[in-house]
Ligand SMILES: NC(=O)C1=CN([C@@H]2O[C@H](COP(=O)(O)OP(=O)(O)OC[C@H]3O[C@@H](n4cnc5c(N)ncnc54)[C@H](OP(=O)(O)O)[C@@H]3O)[C@@H](O)[C@H]2O)[C@H](O)CC1
């Protein structure tokens with residue numbers, strides 16, 4: 001599913017009106033019908049509608065008419081000078097006034113109306129919001145937030161459509177009905193929570209008109225990325241599903257590689273090899289008997305990897321992950337550089353592997369193959385030099401420009417993980433805050449290297465991996481709530497990799 005910013009949506013609208021000659025008032029009427037359809041599902045009779053002076057308000061005025069005609073008990077509010085209402089919104093306001101409907105601008109009356117209404121419709125500010133919400137609308141937004149059931153038109157008022165940031169204050173909607181495309185603000189940052197359940201409705205814009213926009217950002221829907229999952233033939237053996245190696249672990253962090261190995265196995269890899277210091281062989285061996293092992297010497301508390309043993313590993317593996325629980329040591333930069341310069345298969349660099357890499361990130365430029373980097377904002381900060389706050393506010397651009405400059409796939413973790421190849425951007429929406437737990441990233445690394453080993457392209461593996469990791473977290477949350485642990489994620493991984501995978505339907 002495509003995701004657009006406010007400007008792209010404006011251009012799509014403009015093209016629909018100017019090139020396809022669809023009158024704007026028809027789009028607004030269709031938007032009102034789309035809203036009506038959702039309100040009718042809610043079984044409320046008393047509806048309060050709060051309108052702004054732009055087209056978002058226009059959608060609200062048109063909706064008010066449709067509801068009144070159907071016998072709903074509707075009260076309409078507008079807190080700006082009605083003279084500022086122009087164009088299609090003005091036409092809809094005038095029709096209401098001509099019907100003898102009063103449009104109120106009294107805050108006390110609004111609070112009272114909301115107290116007795118079943119649904120409050122927030123048609124105050126849409127994609128046209130610029131800057132912080134003006135002072136005079138803050139009380140109005142506070143009042144809307146007291147509503148029993150809040151339905152936002154297009155986007156909750158006060159949410160920036162491009163970043164999801166709250167611009168001073170915002171409506172926290174139960175339902176948001178948006179038109180034609182998801183907006184970035186629905187899935188990023190605070191906008192994700194403020195939007196509640198988001199319903200995307202068609203309002204009569206031809207598909208070709210949207211396609212002409214060549215949108216580069218997309219997210220999951222009921223079919224995608226599940227449709228990427230390859231079905232298995234019946235006559236296959238383990239050799240068909242990859243031989244993957246996971247390099248990591250040290251005496252203090254043996255759990256990380258255990259989780260990654262288990263996760264790679266649960267994600268369907270044919271053969272999984274653990275490459276770790278031999279001091280932890282007993283522990284790993286006892287807990288992951290299904291894996292094979294490549295125990296190495298340990299030097300100064302970290303794994304010792306010379307070029308000879310790396311070359312052996314290269315021959316045995318069709319995908320490698322480097323970093324889980326490996327520790328952040330200067331001496332690990334050389335093996336990482338050697339892997340980048342000599343290994344021809346796909347590679348995942350995670351956790352301390354990223355910290356090692358940040359000692360000299362230019363080695364990435366000599367990579368022989370596509371690398372997936374999986375930083376959380378702290379690791380991204382070490383890699384780029386930007387502070388975490390800046391990264392969180394500019395997640396898409398930071399990830400995209402790094403991926404482009406270093407010709408890699410970046411999977412920037414966080415609520416709404418961003419995956420990019422430097423051109424296209426996938427925003428993942430599965431997962432929950434319970435996954436902010438130790439070892440969660442190690443599980444993701446296992447999934448990613450497993451998918452690479454099974455022949456998924458690095459970009460596909462990163463998209464599918466982040467999606468599946470999130471789903472396993474959502475399943476674990478159902479059972480364990482925020483007490484879920486990384487091993488619960490591993491336990492839930494397998495369910496997605498079934499022969500009827502394509503038939504799994506998600507909300
Ligand atoms: N295809 C579609 O998606 C369609 C969408 N429609 C709806 O149209 C809106 C976008 O309409 P637009 O008129 O561009 O903008 P808004 O209504 O969202 O906002 C403009 C008004 O908001 C005021 N404003 C802007 N910033 C602030 C602020 N910081 N504080 C307070 N008020 C603000 C602005 O007032 P000014 O005094 O600043 O000029 C405007 O009055 C979209 O979201 C959809 O709902 C179409 O109806 C159908 C097609």
Ligand SMILES: [K+]
Pocket residue numbers: 056122123124125126152153154155156157
């Ligand atoms: K709104």
